[in-house]
Amino acid sequence: MDLGFLIKPKNLDESPKGAPKDDKAAVLPSSMAREEFEEYQRQLLEEKIERDKAFAQRKAERATVRMHLRDKYHLAQDERDDAQVHVAGGAVELPQDLAAMVHSEEEDDGSTGAFAFLAKLRQVELPALRDRAVGGVDQVREKCALM
Structure with a gap:
């Protein structure tokens, strides 16, 4: 005779005995x-x-x-x-590295704008620029036989 049929099967529908386990509640280790x-x-x-x-x-x-x-x-x-x-x-x-990055980009942006170019252009002395250009042409004439 097979004894497997004589053992009462567990009822799978009933809840387990003991305290219900909550996911948030931790179990005390022994x-x-x-x-x-x-x-x-x-x-x-x-x-x-x-x-x-x-x-x-x-x-x-x-x-x-x-x-x-x-x-x-x-x-x-x-x-x-x-x-x-x-x-x-x-x-x-x-942090200092991020602040330096933001501020350096701001400084770079200000120096490349059209207003910065115009401000630098106002500082150029035209007579000095003309004298320098004429001096360069004179040097080329001295060195070049064709001119």
């Missing part, structure tokens, strides 16, 4: 005391909060760089960047 486990959970939570703060700060710094570059090139501002800055706590200071 090797840790309750106080140790609570301290461990607290440390994990603090580390997560610190990581989240650092991540929000980096996102706000990137948003600030984007805002500066959009302002520099007269592009439309994005409200998501403003939201990122507000999430990080308002005023965000750029």
Whole structure:
């Protein structure tokens, strides 16, 4: 006779006995005391909060760089960047390397514009320029037999 038919099969429809397990609730390991486990959970939570703060700060710094570059090139501002800055706590200071990058691009942009060219053109002394050109032609005449 086969004994497999005599064993009562488990009822798969009924819920498991014991406390229901929540995804957020952590199970106490058998090797840790309750106080140790609570301290461990607290440390994990603090580390997560610190990581989240650092991540929000980096996102706000990137948003600030984007805002500066959009302002520099007269592009439309994005409200998501403003939201990122507000999430990080308002005023965000750029790291020195990013601030130097933004400011150096601003300086380069100002020196290549049409107004900068006109300002430099006003500083040119025309009589000195004419004398230099005539002196160059005289040097060429002395060296060249055909002229």
